[in-house]
Amino acid sequence: MSNTYENFIDGKWTSSGKYYDIHNPADYDEIIGRFPLSEPRDTDAAVLAAHKAFLTWSRLLPMERAQYVERFVALLDEKTNYLGECLCMEQGKPLAEAVGEPSRGVKECRYVIGEATRLQGISLPSERQGVTNTVVREPIGVVAAITPWNFPLLTPLRKMIPALVAGCTVVLKPSSDTPWCSVLLLELIEKAGFPSGVVNLIIGRGSEIGDTLCGNPLVRGITFTGSTVVGRRINKIGAEHFVKVQLEMGGKNPAIVYDYADIKTAAKSIAAAAFANAGQRCTAVSRVLVKRQQAEELEQAIVAICKEYKLGPGLEKGTTIGPVVNKKAGDSIMGYIQKAREQGAYIAVGGNRLSGGVYDKGFYIEPTLITGVTADMSVAREEIFGPVLTVQRVDSFEEALEVANSSEYGLASCVFTDIQANIYTFMRESQSGMVHINHGSVSESFMPFGGIKMSGLGPFSIGTTNKDFFTNLKVIYNQYI
Numbered sequence: 001m002s003n004t005y006e007n008f009i010d011g012k013w014t015s016s017g018k019y020y021d022i023h024n025p026a027d028y029d030e031i032i033g034r035f036p037l038s039e040p041r042d043t044d045a046a047v048l049a050a051h052k053a054f055l056t057w058s059r060l061l062p063m064e065r066a067q068y069v070e071r072f073v074a075l076l077d078e079k080t081n082y083l084g085e086c087l088c089m090e091q092g093k094p095l096a097e098a099v100g101e102p103s104r105g106v107k108e109c110r111y112v113i114g115e116a117t118r119l120q121g122i123s124l125p126s127e128r129q130g131v132t133n134t135v136v137r138e139p140i141g142v143v144a145a146i147t148p149w150n151f152p153l154l155t156p157l158r159k160m161i162p163a164l165v166a167g168c169t170v171v172l173k174p175s176s177d178t179p180w181c182s183v184l185l186l187e188l189i190e191k192a193g194f195p196s197g198v199v200n201l202i203i204g205r206g207s208e209i210g211d212t213l214c215g216n217p218l219v220r221g222i223t224f225t226g227s228t229v230v231g232r233r234i235n236k237i238g239a240e241h242f243v244k245v246q247l248e249m250g251g252k253n254p255a256i257v258y259d260y261a262d263i264k265t266a267a268k269s270i271a272a273a274a275f276a277n278a279g280q281r282c283t284a285v286s287r288v289l290v291k292r293q294q295a296e297e298l299e300q301a302i303v304a305i306c307k308e309y310k311l312g313p314g315l316e317k318g319t320t321i322g323p324v325v326n327k328k329a330g331d332s333i334m335g336y337i338q339k340a341r342e343q344g345a346y347i348a349v350g351g352n353r354l355s356g357g358v359y360d361k362g363f364y365i366e367p368t369l370i371t372g373v374t375a376d377m378s379v380a381r382e383e384i385f386g387p388v389l390t391v392q393r394v395d396s397f398e399e400a401l402e403v404a405n406s407s408e409y410g411l412a413s414c415v416f417t418d419i420q421a422n423i424y425t426f427m428r429e430s431q432s433g434m435v436h437i438n439h440g441s442v443s444e445s446f447m448p449f450g451g452i453k454m455s456g457l458g459p460f461s462i463g464t465t466n467k468d469f470f471t472n473l474k475v476i477y478n479q480y481i
């Protein structure tokens, strides 16, 4: 008999009584738990609770708010192994990666706690005698935090914690595919003793409660991570209400390999960036643009690496790639591989869904390298969000850059080259929010994170840039004489 979980609204675990089941992606027969299928009225109740709590929470000293967060982070830190195991069961990634998520969260949160003392404004000399001119930061109000399934612990933390430190209150709406991780986080919020209504959790389908949440006039900021399609919809609703939006969306991240001597190292970095979390990362490298003369060596090196991955349930020792999150995602990925075949590309390694034994209990897709790819193919243009990497051969660095930039996305990009001039050109010309030179698309805990074009809008998250989203500026002229 599985557990039944609830929303967390105004300090109470509650729901309107309709539920759905979440299954383990490594074993579809195992039910992780029953979760509420919230309705618009539940969402309104959560927003109202956050609105009421804002009046007192926003007036605490930043250091007082930080003390609550410190208690929460200490609890999080104690539980990283347990949380990692739960995450693994709910989302499917290998245990080591799963445990890495709350651990990374702890690091990010600790940095953000320090931001409580760095919510600085500006002070400028006045044009008039007896006047001081200052600019201060104020929390924006109730924040709706909407998160995807691929990093179900880290993304809620990345939104909730900077919001709280800045003085905002929060309504968290996690992906309906991975609500358990958010329930576990809210249990820690409750244990840390946050006042009622400061953090609220609402679980349900985005298609049923998303518009109500984003359109509620008491919501003053929407921080969203997810697909570009949903981001666009949220942006329209936000614009109608003049609400701040922070959108982190899809990617089609390129890695250029051009005149780089150490092809083996490049292959290793690219494979790690492509196949971690079974390729279900917004910043996953998904297309390689390689100098024609270096292509064969690079392709062979990546093929060799792909053959070493061990697919299996995330909790099983030795697993390096878990199942993809669900059948719908698996079918979509397999559809892309099939289309690439039909369009004339070559599957250099992988390309199959595994079957037999444990593999029949989930959706396991081999790490796949597709070569002979041309710019017009779907796999070269669209976000696949699975363990699939493509290779396109190019004849000049300029051509590589042009193809890299031809995407409508602009999240992360990589270049592997020994030529200084190429490095400078890439740093300047690459159309993406995050640029990596001679390593894969791996971000760090204190560096701003975000994208441009169809990958992102609004201030970047993580690090110092968050306060540009979670605070408004107020300009104060004070005549003191």
Ligand code: NAD
Residues within 6 Å of the ligand: 146, 147, 148, 149, 150, 151, 173, 174, 175, 176, 204, 205, 206, 207, 209, 210, 211, 214, 225, 226, 227, 228, 230, 231, 233, 234, 248, 249, 250, 251, 281, 282, 383, 385, 411, 451, 455
């Ligand atoms: P998704 O857009 O389907 O869902 C994201 C969230 O939006 C979920 O909580 C969902 O319930 C909610 N939602 C759906 N419809 C809504 C609506 N009408 N109003 C409000 N909310 C709604 O994305 P997903 O499948 O969960 O995640 C995968 C996508 O997320 C990929 O495109 C990936 O690139 C992107 N992603 C981006 C980043 C980044 O930082 N740029 C990070 C992780 C994932």
